[in-house]
Each structure stands twice: as structure tokens, then as C-alpha cells.
Amino acid sequence: MIHDLRAITFFVKTVELGSFRACADHFKLSPSVISQHIGQLEQKHNIALLYRSTRKLSLSHDGQLFYQEAKKMVEAADKAVDLLSGASPITKGRISVTCPAALVRAPLWQKIAQFLTDNTRVEIDLRCSDKRIDLIAEGVDLAIRVGDLKNSNLRSTKIATIQRKLVCTPAYFADHAHPKKPEDLKDWNWIKMKMMPPYRRLINKNGVATDIHANHRIEVDNVEAMYQFSRMGLGLSSPPDYMVADDLEKGNLVEVLPDWTVSDMQVYALWPENVRNGSLTNQLVKHLKSQKT
Structure with a gap:
């Protein structure tokens, strides 16, 4: 035969x-x-x-x-x-993607939606979790991750940047001496993310960076949980700017040390190294990368 x-x-x-x-x-x-x-x-x-x-x-x-x-x-x-x-002229097939739950509110989410709108024959299995899984073991095609990457056999590329805000409630702010510099925050309570280092890097308008080691009694593994605890008056947090924009406008939160910015978070796409050009995974990565947020 x-x-x-x-x-x-x-x-x-x-x-x-x-x-x-x-x-x-x-x-x-x-x-x-x-x-x-x-x-x-x-x-x-x-x-x-x-x-x-x-x-x-x-x-x-x-x-x-x-x-x-x-x-x-x-x-x-x-x-x-x-x-x-991947030579088919029509983009089609099924792709599995994992990404942090906090990105559901991000502009990047709109890019994923646009890709699905433009390619109606694409099916997606999207897993929203802040837990970093093993792509190979789980059989996942693409991971979107925020922050520093560990050395691995995966291919990766930067697809977006997330800006953050240092915030707390007006009541929490009023209960403390008004800070003039980052060092004044050393005794404030922070809502800590498990996968993040135990400090925040603040940068002034001249580009000078200062690391503040976060004093915390609450530790969470989810950005939404960090944000909600901060909204409830339990301490400082540094969520993505798109997550807190509405609360800042309504006065539910205040920005602390507005002349200083929290260091940006980089967003990366990761995928197995044997994925070929023209594959569905490759096409989605190119779409996300070409429209950085």
C-alpha cells in the first residue's frame, strides 16, 4: 500500500x-x-x-x-x-490557552476577542488561572504570563506591558501620616501576591528607583483578591491601572505617592519550541504581538 x-x-x-x-x-x-x-x-x-x-x-x-x-x-x-x-488559507482549528485571571479586564483580552471575531472557524479552550502550569504536561498550546520568566525549553516573546497604580482607600490613607517618599510606606500594610517578590519598586519622574519591602499580613494568589482586599480598607496594593481606573475616578480609592510610579509588568506569550510558523498558535501570537497594549 x-x-x-x-x-x-x-x-x-x-x-x-x-x-x-x-x-x-x-x-x-x-x-x-x-x-x-x-x-x-x-x-x-x-x-x-x-x-x-x-x-x-x-x-x-x-x-x-x-x-x-x-x-x-x-x-x-x-x-x-x-x-x-499551517498552509491552509483559512485560519481554523482548536487552540488551548492559559492566562492569568486578571487579564480578563485587560485590553489584551479585546485582542483575543478580535482574533476570534476575525477567524470564525477557530475554537479556543481558555483557562483563566494565576497558577502557572506545565504546558507540555497539560497539553496546552499557549501560555500568557505576567512578570519574570523562568528558564525553560519554551519559546517566548513579549506581547504587552501593564502599568500599575499604588492605591488604598481614602479611610486607610487618612489613618496614616501622609507619605512624602517611598520610605514612608515601610510600616503600612500591603496586600501581597504570592508569586511576586516581597517588595515594590517605585520610580520617580527622574527615573530613580527605590525598592520598598512590603510589610504584610495578608497574602493572596490572585490579583482580583488583592484588589478587593485593598478596596475593603485592608492595606496598600498595586493592581493594573485598568482594574482601578473606575474606583479612582469615583473616589473609592486614592493613588498613593502619585509622583512615583510602580514598575511596569511585562506580559509574555510562551509556547512549545517545536511549533511551526503558520500554525494556529503562531498566528495568535503574531496577532497579539502586533497590537501591543
Whole structure:
């Protein structure tokens, strides 16, 4: 059967193009090689597929029947190869993605939605969790992660930057001496994220950075939880700016040391190293990277 597949492909292309020579040119072989493979196929199965003359080829009755089925087989094989190479002109398929839950509110989420809107034949399994999973072990195609990356065998690229705000409630702010510099915050309570270092880096307008080691009694593993505890008056937090914009505008939160900024967080896409150009994973990464937020 394996040896037949090559001959069947040559047979279908010969019928489509009308001659051994045209088929040979297509595959960059000699006409005698094409003729020999088809002849061996006919001899092996004791059937005439093509009638040959010095001027043209024609299909036998059996050849006509065989061609209809063989053509379907070759087309199916081409489609299968397209799935591997990403050569299909239509973006389609299923992709599994993991990302931090806090990004649901981020502009990056709109980019994912736009990709799905533009490519209606794409299905997505999106897992929103702040837990960093093993992509290979879990069989996940793409991870979106925030912050420093650990060394791994995964490929990665930066796709966005998240700006943060240092905030607390007006009541919590009023209960403390108004800070003039980052060092004044050393005795304030911070809501700490488990996966983040035990300090915050604040940068002034001149680019001078100061690290403040966070005094905390509450530790969480979710940005939304950190943000909500801060909204309830339990201490300082540094959520993404898009998460706190509405509360700052309404006065539910206040920005602490507005002349200083919390260091930005970088957002990365990671995927297995054997993913090829043109794959669905590669296309989504390019879409996210080309529209940085």
C-alpha cells in the first residue's frame, strides 16, 4: 500500500494535467519515472487505468472509476499536510490557552476577542488561572504570563506591558501620616501576591528607583483578591491601572505617592519550541504581538 500511494498520486496528477510530461514537470521528475510508477500500479493490480497512444492518454472505464476515488484520497492527504504545515488559507482549528485571571479586564483580552471575531472557524479552550502550569504536561498550546520568566525549553516573546497604580482607600490613607517618599510606606500594610517578590519598586519622574519591602499580613494568589482586599480598607496594593481606573475616578480609592510610579509588568506569550510558523498558535501570537497594549 505504501508503494501504491506514490503511484496513485502520479496517476491523479497525470489525469489532471493530461500527460506524463506535464506530471513529470510538476514533480520535477522524468516522464519515464511517472510512466513506470503508473505501469507498475496497473501490473500489480492486473488492470488498465490509462490507454496510451503516441499522441494522447485516455482513461479506461476502470480508470475513470479509480480516478474518482483516488482524487478524494489525494485531496484528503493534502488537507492533512496543510494541518501540519499551517498552509491552509483559512485560519481554523482548536487552540488551548492559559492566562492569568486578571487579564480578563485587560485590553489584551479585546485582542483575543478580535482574533476570534476575525477567524470564525477557530475554537479556543481558555483557562483563566494565576497558577502557572506545565504546558507540555497539560497539553496546552499557549501560555500568557505576567512578570519574570523562568528558564525553560519554551519559546517566548513579549506581547504587552501593564502599568500599575499604588492605591488604598481614602479611610486607610487618612489613618496614616501622609507619605512624602517611598520610605514612608515601610510600616503600612500591603496586600501581597504570592508569586511576586516581597517588595515594590517605585520610580520617580527622574527615573530613580527605590525598592520598598512590603510589610504584610495578608497574602493572596490572585490579583482580583488583592484588589478587593485593598478596596475593603485592608492595606496598600498595586493592581493594573485598568482594574482601578473606575474606583479612582469615583473616589473609592486614592493613588498613593502619585509622583512615583510602580514598575511596569511585562506580559509574555510562551509556547512549545517545536511549533511551526503558520500554525494556529503562531498566528495568535503574531496577532497579539502586533497590537501591543
